[in-house]
Amino acid sequence: MSPAPETGRPAPGFTLPGGVLADGEFRRADYTLDGAPGRPLVLAFYPGDDTPVCTKQLCSYSSGLEAFTDCGAEVWGISPQGVDSHEAFARKHGLRMPLLADRDRSVARAYGIAAPGIGLRRAVFVVAPDGTLHWKHTTLLGATFQSTEILAARLAEFAS
Template identity: 35%
Template sequence: MPSDSDSTRTKEGAQTPWIEEGAKAPAFSLTTDDGSKVRLSDLKGRPVVLYFYPKDDTPGCTKEACAFRDAQPKLAQSDAVVFGVSPDDAASHAKFRDKHALNFPLLVDADHKIAEKYGAWREKNLYGKKSMGIQRSTFLINAEGKVAKVWKRVSVDGHDEQVLAALAELSA
């Protein structure tokens, strides 16, 4: 049974655990910042870096997105695709993408259903106020569609290097 720190309760009171390494990655079909659709099933055969972040154009989220932007040449060497996911809408994503010249798609998860499937929709406590929201987290999905690595409660500094190291291990 997961501890309370590793799962959270939905409105209905059910546990929403983190997806575990080795599990089949939950399927998704989400709208991108340009209005197109991305389906996990269409990406089979390539590693996928799926990172969840709380809000477009906030300091930590911008730093993380720019780190992935700057790491794109190295990510491309492993044929990996990167997707940022937040509850923001496509217009907000497009503005964020353009402002920071992001070179990967941002996915709209307005109802946070995909974040819930992965376990990234969590109870948060800010200055004593509890609320539900995205907990910064990243999921590396291997070419076969299985979760190869999970980073919970991501610290932005150096996270791109952690992801690149895990990708190198996948291809070793």
């Protein structure tokens, strides 16, 4: 497994296919992080669509989405499943953030969280508006996740 990028360093860039559920329509697009996004960005890596902990995590972020948007941030969920799986997952649970497909796990490897057997470790990275990695958290077992409140507190650091 590659080492995770260090805070204060540029976040690894990528382009991934994905989509977001809005007004009953799942809008597919490519999502790119390349340089300075101009706003804070939360990258929420999760092992699998429609699994118990992943569902709880993504539903929590979706229902608390205003805590992120109030800080000027976007949240992108990233997992190894394809866009069709993401669409079914988003529709089933009413998820309101983009879900991106890292099918070959190249982005998970770039962020140092690729794991044999499970595909990737549950992790959250906060990218600063200037494109540097501001904060990160990776779980060892993947049974827990960072709360919306903790992430909002990290995002609020950009407003001070």
